[in-house]
Every structure is written in C-alpha cells, then in structure tokens.
Amino acid sequence: MSLLKSLKGENSGPPPVWFMRQAGRYMPQYRALREKHSFLTMIQTPEIATEVTLMPIRQLGVDAAILFCDILVILETLGVKYHFKEGLGPVIESPLHHPDDVLRLPTHSPQQTLSYVSKAIHLTKSALTVPLIGFCGAPFTIASYLIEGGGSKDFKKTKKWLFEHPESFHKLLDKITDLSIDYLKMQKKSGVDALQVFDTWAGILGYSQFLEFSLPYLTRICEALSDIPVILFCKGSSVFADDLVKAKPAAISLDWHGSLSKVRRSHPKLVLQGNLDPDVLYAPKEKIRQEACTILDQMKGDPAYIFNLGHGIKPDMSVDAVRFLVECVKN
Ligand code: CP3
Numbered sequence: 001m002s003l004l005k006s007l008k009g010e011n012s013g014p015p016p017v018w019f020m021r022q023a024g025r026y027m028p029q030y031r032a033l034r035e036k037h038s039f040l041t042m043i044q045t046p047e048i049a050t051e052v053t054l055m056p057i058r059q060l061g062v063d064a065a066i067l068f069c070d071i072l073v074i075l076e077t078l079g080v081k082y083h084f085k086e087g088l089g090p091v092i093e094s095p096l097h098h099p100d101d102v103l104r105l106p107t108h109s110p111q112q113t114l115s116y117v118s119k120a121i122h123l124t125k126s127a128l129t130v131p132l133i134g135f136c137g138a139p140f141t142i143a144s145y146l147i148e149g150g151g152s153k154d155f156k157k158t159k160k161w162l163f164e165h166p167e168s169f170h171k172l173l174d175k176i177t178d179l180s181i182d183y184l185k186m187q188k189k190s191g192v193d194a195l196q197v198f199d200t201w202a203g204i205l206g207y208s209q210f211l212e213f214s215l216p217y218l219t220r221i222c223e224a225l226s227d228i229p230v231i232l233f234c235k236g237s238s239v240f241a242d243d244l245v246k247a248k249p250a251a252i253s254l255d256w257h258g259s260l261s262k263v264r265r266s267h268p269k270l271v272l273q274g275n276l277d278p279d280v281l282y283a284p285k286e287k288i289r290q291e292a293c294t295i296l297d298q299m300k301g302d303p304a305y306i307f308n309l310g311h312g313i314k315p316d317m318s319v320d321a322v323r324f325l326v327e328c329v330k331n
Contacts, residue, residue, distance in 0.1 A: 003064040003131045007194060007229040007250050007271055009304035015296070016063035017329040018133070019322065020233070020253075021312030022056035023068050027319055029055055039084045043069045049120035050127060057130060059319065060326050064131050064194075067124065067187075069117055071137030071198055072145060076113045077179045079106040080146065088150070095149030099168035105175060110183040117183075121190035134192030136183055138199030138234065139176040139217040143169065155204045162213060169213060177217045181224040188228050196231040196253065197221055203236030203255075210240055219247040231273060235311060238263070238275070245270060256310025261298040272299070273306040278313060281321045288321060292328040 002016040025031055030052060033042065042048045052068040072090055075082050081093040096102060111118075124132055137145075144158040145151075152158070162169045184195055202214045214234070222230050229250035237244060238258020245252065251271035254260060260272055280291045292307075299305040307329045313322060 001131065003306060004193060004229070006304060006306050007231075009269060009271055011303045011305070014330060015299065015302070015305045015307045017307040017326055018062045018064035018066065019056070019309055019313050020066070021314075022060065022062060022066065022322075023052045024313065025315035026313055026317045026322070027055055027059070029059075039070075043073065043120075044116045046116055046119040046123050049116075050123040053120070053124045053132075054127060057128065060323050061330070062130070062326060064133055065124065065128055066133040066135065066196070067117070067121060067192065069120070069135070071135070071142065071200075073114055073117065074110075074136060074142055074176065074179060074183060075146070077108050077110050077183070078146075078175070079108065090145060090150050092145055092149045096146050096172070099165045102168050102172045102175070105172075107175065107179060110179065110186050114183060114186070118186060118190040121187060121192055125191040131193035132191065133194050133196055133231075134184065134187035134190075135196045135198060136180045136187075138197050138202065138214065138221075138232075139173045139180060140205070140214040141199050141201045142176050142180075143172050144201045144204075146172070155201060158201075159204070162209065166212075173213065173217050177220050181221055184221065184225055188225065192228075194229040194231065194250070195225060196233055197249075199232070199234035199236075202234035202240065205236070207239075210236070211243065215240075215243055215247060218244070218249075222247045222249050229271075231271075233273075242266065251304075251306065253308060254310065259298075260295060260305075264299070264302070269304065271304040271306070272302075273308045275308070275310040276325075278309045278311050278317075281309075281313065281317045281325065285321070285324050288325055289328050292325055296329065 005011040049068045053065050085091050147158045231251040232249040233253035235255050237255050241263050254274035256275050256277035
C-alpha cells in the first residue's frame with residue numbers, strides 16, 4: 001500500500017514503483033493471449049482484462065496495478081467507432097471534419113456504454129493485493145484523436161482547428177470533460193484506489209494554448225474528483241509542471257525531460273511520480289542500475305515520491321530488463 005502512502009506524502013519506506021504500459025506486448029504471456037483475441041475483445045472482456053492487469057503484479061512485483069483498458073474507450077460514449085490496426089495504432093472510423101460535427105455528437109452515459117470497465121474493476125479488485133489505478137485520457141488528447149482520426153506526426157488538423165474554430169474546440173473539450181468526469185466517478189465507485197489522467201499530446205501545444213485548451217479541463221476533472229487521488233501525466237509535464245500544480249492534482253507524473261529534484265525544490269510538498277527515460281531499458285543492466293540510482297539518490301527518503309518511467313514501456317523491451325529495474329528500486 002506504499003503507493004497510497006506516497007500519494008498522501010506519508011511514505012516512510014522505499015518508494016513504490018509501477019510503470020505506464022506495464023501490461024502489454026513486451027510480455028510473452030500477453031502476446032500469447034493476443035494471438036487468440038483482438039485488443040478490443042481483450043479490454044471488453046472483464047476476465048481477460050483482469051488477467052492482463054494482474055500479469056505485471058505477478059511477474060514484476062510492482063506496487064500498483066493499472067487497469068488494462070485504453071484511453072480511447074471514452075469514444076464509445078460519443079457514439080464514435082474506432083479500432084486498432086496492426087502496425088498503425090488507433091483508427092477513428094468517423095473523425096470530426098467540421099465544427100458542426102461537434103454539435104452532432106451524441107452523448108451516452110458511461111454506466112451504459114462502458115459497463116465492461118466496471119465489471120473488470122470489480123473482478124480485478126477481488127484478486128489484487130496492491131492498489132488499482134483507474135484512468136482516462138485528458139480532454140485535449142481525446143479531442144486530438146477525434147480530429148486527426150488516429151495518431152499523427154504533427155497534429156496539424158488539431159492545431160488548425162484550435163486556431164480557426166476555438167469556440168467549437170472548447171465545446172468539444174467541454175463535452176469530453178463532462179463524460180470523462182462521469183466515467184472516472186464510475187471507476188471510483190467500482191473500486192479503483194487512484195486515478196491517472198493521460199494528456200499524452202499536450203506537449204504539442206504552445207504555452208498559452210496549453211493554458212487555454214488543456215489546463216482548465218484538467219482542473220475541472222481534479223475538482224470533480226477531489227475525494228480520490230488524481231495523478232496528472234502529460235508529455236510536456238516537465239515544462240508545464242508549475243501550471244499543472246494549479247489544477248490541484250494529488251500528484252504530477254513527470255516526463256523524462258525534466259529534473260525531479262528541480263521540481264521538488266519549487267514544490268516541496270507536491271507528490272511526484274516518474275521519470276526515468278523509458279529507453280534506458282534498452283541499455284545494459286549496469287547502465288539501468290546507474291540511471292535508476294541517479295533518480296533514487298535525488299529522491300532519497302522523500303515521503304511523496306513514486307518511481308515510474310517518463311512514459312510507457314515499449315513493445316520491444318525485455319521483461320528481464322523491466323524486472324531488473326524493479327529490483328534496483330526495491331533494493
Ligand atoms: O499502462 C497499462 O499497462 C494499462 C493499459 C493502457 C493501455 N493504453 C493499453 C494498450 C493504458 C493506460 C493506455 C493509455 C493510452 N492509450 C494512452 C496514454 C498513455 C500513453 O501511452 O501515452 C494513449 C495515447 C493510448 C492510445 C493507444 N492505444 C495507442 C496510441 C495505441 C497503439 C500503440 C501501440 O503500441 O500499438 C494503443 C493500443 C494499446 N493500448 C496497446 C496496449 C497494451 C497495444 C495493443 C495491442 O496491439 O496489443
């Protein structure tokens with residue numbers, strides 16, 4: 001339960017450790033299941049979602065589980081169909097092209113459309129001995145998927161929309177925020193112990209656009225879920241850290257560009273998570289140990305620190321390297 005202690009700033013032992021994308025294709029057991037089922041079938045089948053959520057707990061000994069699901073499931077509450085294409089990633093079947101498309105989006109309650117998430121949480125909780133983290137995508141990141149139709153190199157359509165039709169962009173963010181709050185409340189009611197909001201693409205925004213199109217919506221989410229710890233992650237979090245604090249999250253998860261100790265100096269009480277460069281996991285073990293120790297030395301004895309990567313584990317990383325990293329943190 002060290003994760004929950006750190007989230008309160010009261011951890012007296014070694015820092016808890018967990019990883020973004022700790023359950024996924026880098027694990028042979030995951031790949032074996034994935035040969036039999038599509039990714040969407042896996043997240044929509046509570047028994048499978050539970051089994052995958054538990055894999056890293058059993059195999060790595062991490063201190064927290066993150067529900068096996070995806071940020072894109074919220075699209076189901078907007079009546080938007082999507083799928084995952086091998087080698088390409090997410091594909092949104094009817095992306096938004098015109099400001100009027102935003103007005104035409106229906107809204108369905110998460111309780112109805114995403115009941116499989118509730119079921120997976122109930123089932124996972126009954127089998128877990130460590131805290132369970134629920135999550136959603138941040139409104140800006142979800143909006144960017146809806147507009148781009150999938151992943152993107154430069155997010156040109158999103159940025160064009162935001163400068164050409166700011167009111168419509170705000171309407172879209174507003175809709176996604178309302179649904180995300182309902183969705184996170186449902187996760188809380190189903191039993192998750194903490195929540196993480198992923199603003200993966202916030203880093204493409206300029207500073208004033210971040211303040212206008214991302215931060216206010218993150219703030220609304222944190223305000224609506226003030227009775228459960230909310231961790232904010234964005235790629236760009238080391239640039240935006242001083243402003244993310246204003247959303248009053250329980251914790252900030254730093255990407256790998258920034259310095260944890262610098263942020264700690266400016267925010268002595270803030271709960272911090274992160275921020276090893278995930279690519280360190282490609283290095284020989286001695287280098288992994290050295291890089292982990294650099295961070296652990298900076299955060300030694302810190303009661304409000306959670307060890308994590310600055311972003312997720314990649315599919316071609318080795319389970320052995322990840323397990324070694326967990327041992328380094330624990331010892
Ligand atoms: O972290 C975990 O272990 C929990 C599960 C989880 C997944 N996605 C599983 C997944 C979480 C928390 C996410 C969040 C997510 N999904 C984010 C935010 C975090 C981040 O990585 O920045 C984003 C941007 C997505 C959208 C998404 N889902 C993409 C871009 C992709 C394809 C990328 C790829 O690696 O193919 C997915 C698919 C996805 N989500 C997989 C997993 C395990 C791979 C599915 C597969 O083919 O088996």
